[in-house]
Amino acid sequence: MAKRGVMEVSLIFPEAETIRKYYRGLIYLAARTCYSEKTPQQIWDEFITDKTPPERVMKLIEHVIESGHHSTIEHINFTFAISGVSRALSHQLVRHRIGVAFDQQSQRYVKYKEPQYVTPPSIEANPDALREFERLRDMSEEVYHRFLEQGIPAEDARFIFPNAVTTNLIMTVNLRQLMHMAGLRLCTLAQWEIRQLFKLIRKEVMAADPYFGRLLVPKCVPLGYCDEKRNEDEHCRIRPHKNSVFRVWELYKRGALVERETS
Numbered sequence: 125m126a127k128r129g130v131m132e133v134s135l136i137f138p139e140a141e142t143i144r145k146y147y148r149g150l151i152y153l154a155a156r157t158c159y160s161e162k163t164p165q166q167i168w169d170e171f172i173t174d175k176t177p178p179e180r181v182m183k184l185i186e187h188v189i190e191s192g193h194h195s196t197i198e199h200i201n202f203t204f205a206i207s208g209v210s211r212a213l214s215h216q217l218v219r220h221r222i223g224v225a226f227d228q229q230s231q232r233y234v235k236y237k238e239p240q241y242v243t244p245p246s247i248e249a250n251p252d253a254l255r256e257f258e259r260l261r262d263m264s265e266e267v268y269h270r271f272l273e274q275g276i277p278a279e280d281a282r283f284i285f286p287n288a289v290t291t292n293l294i295m296t297v298n299l300r301q302l303m304h305m306a307g308l309r310l311c312t313l314a315q316w317e318i319r320q321l322f323k324l325i326r327k328e329v330m331a332a333d334p335y336f337g338r339l340l341v342p343k344c345v346p347l348g349y350c351d352e353k354r355n356e357d358e359h360c361r362i363r364p365h366k367n368s369v370f371r372v373w374e375l376y377k378r379g380a381l382v383e384r385e386t387s
């Protein structure tokens with residue numbers, strides 16, 4: 125019986141204490157350097173010796189985040205260990221190119237004794253589909269092992285694996301890009317497995333520091349509206365669709381015009 129892959133995410137670095145001690149300070153340092161005559165060394169020294177009031181630090185951080193001055197949040201990074209996710213997921217994840225680094229378990233160098241697999245819930249819930257899925261999965265595994273026995277290199281034998289086979293990755297990402305990725309991948313229209321991954325990423329960051337965890341939200345939250353064409357019917361109600369917002373805006377403008385003309 126093939127082993128079931130279990131998705132796990134751990135925030136490896138930094139520890140909560142390091143985040144608490146330095147991360148707000150790093151963002152403050154970057155932002156304050158832009159607006160101050162003081163040197164960054166002076167600004168950091170004041171921060172690290174607790175001479176800068178924490179409210180002042182937070183006020184500036186909130187200002188730069190809200191106003192999109194996001195280069196300032198590229199100075200802080202998070203490293204995650206990710207395991208038990210499907211190759212279907214990892215292929216989507218590594219499409220992100222900017223501000224993020226990946227290392228992934230190699231199917232060239234690893235000869236799997238017991239490959240593990242992710243079963244989609246829709247297949248799990250359908251006994252006929254599940255039987256088919258398991259039959260093909262087990263067959264591919266048998267052929268994989270036969271190929272290895274025949275001296276076919278692992279890098280070629282792996283061609284028989286389905287997308288469902290699991291993989292492990294290390295991902296280091298700066299806060300700006302993590303917010304961007306979470307914005308796309310926590311959207312209810314994102315694929316279920318990668319959405320689950322980002323829920324776990326959010327949980328890890330939240331446990332380390334709720335302020336940073338709360339920044340990881342679907343893109344419609346900071347935007348104020350949903351821009352996904354597939355949600356024009358507003359079946360997802362986290363935020364109104366932009367068509368509704370523009371319709372209301374048109375009505376408001378017309379009303380304001382009439383009011384101006386009749387007053």
Ligand SMILES: Cc1cc2nc3c(=O)[nH]c(=O)nc-3n(C[C@H](O)[C@H](O)[C@H](O)COP(=O)(O)OP(=O)(O)OC[C@H]3O[C@@H](n4cnc5c(N)ncnc54)[C@H](O)[C@@H]3O)c2cc1C
Binds near residue numbers: 304308309313315
């Ligand atoms: C719901 C969903 C469905 C998807 N479906 C498909 C699909 O069917 N087929 C498919 O191929 N992909 C698909 N993707 C992947 C998607 O097209 C992107 O490749 C992926 O989300 C990476 O995000 P990004 O483009 O924002 O790039 P990132 O690498 O995360 O870059 C971050 C930001 O930096 C900027 N940037 C990065 N690189 C450049 C550049 N070269 N030039 C200019 N600006 C740049 C952009 O503003 C970008 O948003 C899907 C993604 C989602 C979330």
